Amino acid sequence: MRFFKFANESAIWRRIALCMCVASMPLASPAEPMHAIAMYGEPALPPGFSHLPYANPDAPKGGTIRLAETGTFDSLNPWILMGNPVWPIFTQPGLVTESLMARSIDEPFTLYGLLAESVETDADRSWVEFTLRPEARFSDGTPVTVEDVMWSYEVLGTKGHPRYTTVWSKVEKMEQTGPRSVRFTFNTADRELSMLMGMRPILKKAQWDGRDFSRSSLMVPIGSGPYVIDRVDPGRAITFRRNPDYWGRDLGVTRGMHNFDVIRYDYFGDASAMFEAFKAGEIDVWRELVAARWDRDFDFPAMREGRMVKSEIAHGRPSGIMGMVMNTRNPLFADWRVRQAMIEAFNYRFINMTLTGGKDPRITSYFANSELAMQPGAATGREAELLAPFAAELPPGTVEGYALPEGGERAIDRKGIRAALDLLGEAGWTVQGGELRDADGRPFSFEILLNQSGSAMRTSAEMRQIVDIFVQSLRNLGIRPTVTLLDAAQYVERTNNYQFDMTWYERGLSLSPGNEQRLYWGREGVSKPGSRNWMGMDSPAAEAMIAEMGQARTHEGFVAAVRALDRILTAGRYVIPVSYSRISRLAHRADLDYPENTPLYGDWPGFMPETWWQEERE
Template sequence: MRFFRFAHDSAFWRTLALSVCVASMPLASPAEPSHAIAMYGEPALGPGFTHLPYTNPDAPKGGTIRLSESGTFDSLNPWILMGNPVWPIFTQPGLLTESLMMRSIDEPFTLYGLLAESVETDDARSWVEFTLRPDARFSDGSPVTVDDVMWSYETLGTKGHPRYTSVWAKVEKMEQTGPRSVRFTFNTADRELAMLMGMRPILKKAQWEGRDFDKSGLMVPIGSGPYVIDKVDAGRAITFRRNPDYWGRDLAVNRGLHNFDVIRYDYFGDSSAMFEAFKAGETDMWRELVAARWERDFDFPAVREGRIVKSEIGNERPSGIMGLVMNTRNPVFADWRVRQAMIEAFNYQFMNMTLTGGKDARITSYFSNSDLAMQPGPATGREAELLAPFARDLLPGTLDGYTLPPGGDRAIDRKGIRAALEHLREAGWTVQNGELRNAQGQPFAFEILLNQSGSAMRSSAEVRQIVNIFVESLRNLGIRPQVTMLDTAQYVERTNNYQFDMTWYERGLSLSPGNEQMLYWGSAGVKATGTKNWMGMDSPAAEAMIAEMGRATSDEDFHAAVRALDRVLTAGRYVIPVSTPRISRLAHRANLHYPEKTPLYGDWPGFMPETWWQEERK
């Protein structure tokens, strides 16, 4: 499953998706339908729970919250690869459409019934069966039926985004087993599949009859969620209005959630424009991702006068990966020594001090900041056993341990430059008359592709500043890359088709990695378009570790598989990582509040605006 990491707005969530979890409890054997399902062990909340622990069941309803997005949109269908969609429909769980089960963000991976009143599976999780609630309704008042569920799953699995089609191939059979029940039988031994089948959006079949589902457009989709789309200003704004007749408002899983009457998203050219709009009072919340700015740039009148407050929210999730990714489909970056040279030339210490004041920690591996991260030094125990069959093909540092070079405190890191030149020499590149060339005299040339609207985690200006410093460093190696800025539509088109040499890359990872990892790192993504395997990696070892994660029946085996995968990814030297905040820094209107209990995932999909409410301070 996948989950979306946060940024200034829900656009941040586009870089994530719902994943599988692990808990250190023995495997349970459901003997009958249950209200919930956990990847391992029992759900934390029993069938009689009254509300999720990170919500305020007494939160008042009402008010409006104005949020922001960067870029633009041309589609209200986020479930396909085509188009530039309104991401809040997809990235805010349960906003417009709902799934059979709902995830708790206070547990690594537990699902509670939403559209489904119960779930049942066998010990091996070779099948899973869901029973719909009899009162489940779409916003137009029509019932949610098994026919809607089966149509949604088959349509998403055959015409939807690759995140759906890749999992659908593992479904052997889908069948209606009762008036309100549907069963999925799997053709692959993968314990996560029983969970994944509970997390697909359920759409109204009748609305799509006679229409091309795989075409983007601005048709307003009918969902069963607490909100309906009220207004659409194409490319500029979208407004969601709380449905007063929402069928699920009294469910325990919803108590304390969906408190605002209106949620509005305004679109801006880039994050700099978004921040200025926030300062001017045009939007109500800002996520600050740079510690130095958090301390430096929030001394404007609304803050001094108490109309804006600053909140810091912790979490226990992995760092994920963020930085400049190298496309190994380009022969220049196919050699790991060249990629290591790029990492050596990227003077991280100077970069971090210049941009963040050295306040934020560096990403040291894909799962850093969590107990899923690879440990320093050589692989040991089960982790080493899993990697042993692939030892001959693993890159240096995978088994023995890999550490990123620290860089220096000056603009030119001479030690890093010397190391980079040595790696390039070994790969057949030398400086000739001030320019890096190979034995055939061909120059070392590549393009750095950037989105002029920035990214979910960094503004366009920040990314460009990072790239400018890096480009200056590369000049010491005789390399002069071309930097190309594109609008969002062009950028998405090129990255979906891997038409770049190097670009900015962000991939959020959760405490419950699973099948989505194959979409991120699987070899099918070398050629199949629309995956997140932007680096073009083709690693049997990585795919074996992902498969092992799905087969694991214990906490220890799961951790070993993820840590082994983390080693393969990090030592693959595909991304030049930067720093990332370890907390969420949210500046918001003083009359916006959130519960005292912080969920395990912190500021994560399902937290803001779902758990927040509006109330004047007493």
């Protein structure tokens, strides 16, 4: 088994510390064209760099990689709310469409020029200007123009997914300032906006003439990226083919990347079927998310014969949040005591031992496994100052310190059940005739909604096993929830419109959180469909911390704001968290390889398949 980590156990954190030191450096001179832009200080790579540090510039080109997704798709437009789109077009940066700037996954908060040859901004970041590369071309050979850029930004900002429309409201003016340059002026003080404006997909305006962008469609989008969509079998498979005439193949941000001639995605009804396909050699890569299964379930012929191998890839990114989310739009879960009771009843220790053998640690906060995570005990320093104005309205433990219950080793955790009953009693719920009811005799009743295709991080069977154990525990409280399984399309429709009481929830978080946090937890998402604020939280304190993150001028100030937000989210008790892994476990075809230098983010969008290649056969 190939095990990848950094030179020693502390190398990830030395990398982060280096970024912190860079963050303390003076800002570049205002209004000066730059090859890259960082939230703080200077980018790590100089102008004219040859390649990203985690890419192999000598990687061979050619071959095919076959990947897989669960569920289905009915749209090739992932930039709108409608439809069930092919997500690789969106989640793999620069695959089909490109943005003005490209992210380095070896730095927390830096962008390098891609379609744009330079970026320019003032000291306050009240505006940002990009100049296009003259050689930039769409896959049909036509140039990428300022007109394409401006149309893309406007249509995304007015008809696109909420992830685009929210930020667009902060743009006061968009104007062409030269033959190849465009400037955005902001109406809000937010330093991150100058970076976000570099990260929108640029579409070909002429392709959309006379078409309704807001409607889902199987029309193949024309982009400027290294791949074009070659074949589409709606709902079942999609194939991307490398464009031999790709305009940007010799740029520093692309050299050593995009090495496969063909990338194919097959869709499966659930993760169990997908794993069987991997074992049979029908797909080439499998991400294993459960430590116990990694040790137990990979003794099959292809692995024994050396046709498949196992790799472990270290990372320094936050844990994110994963588990059962409670929808506070339902009055049942509006009381934090009820939510804490659900957390107490969820016997994490037993569930973790059953599913993972206890090997993976628990998610203790939304930014666990990083310097951005809230620290044990009471908030101090700048973090405490930021929380002080909101202390009276925050749930207990936000400022003083909050920790999750550990749970017990047996299926029934009596300590947790007692704690849950006490909290429910305080909230007005008592067991009457074996059933939990309120003072008016109404039962404590809710639905747990699950996707029968599973999720990005858990199979349907695993989610169902977790829920089954949880439901058994709830029966000790006189609660008998309904469990509903839906197909992927129905599940997306209901969750987009927040039509659930409790469901499985996964949100990956980065070392550079910013405006996207409003889409995750912002007030607008309480009623506006399509946000990631599934819990329905409406917290002025959280809004204030997100604003502070955008205004922070030092790394220390930024960390304090994120840690304060982490406290608000975690002590809000919106999600019953499960475990996460500090490494990525990838089983893959033996002739597939990846660079020796592992990026700070590890196995993250931008790493696989972007930096991988197929070894040349003798």
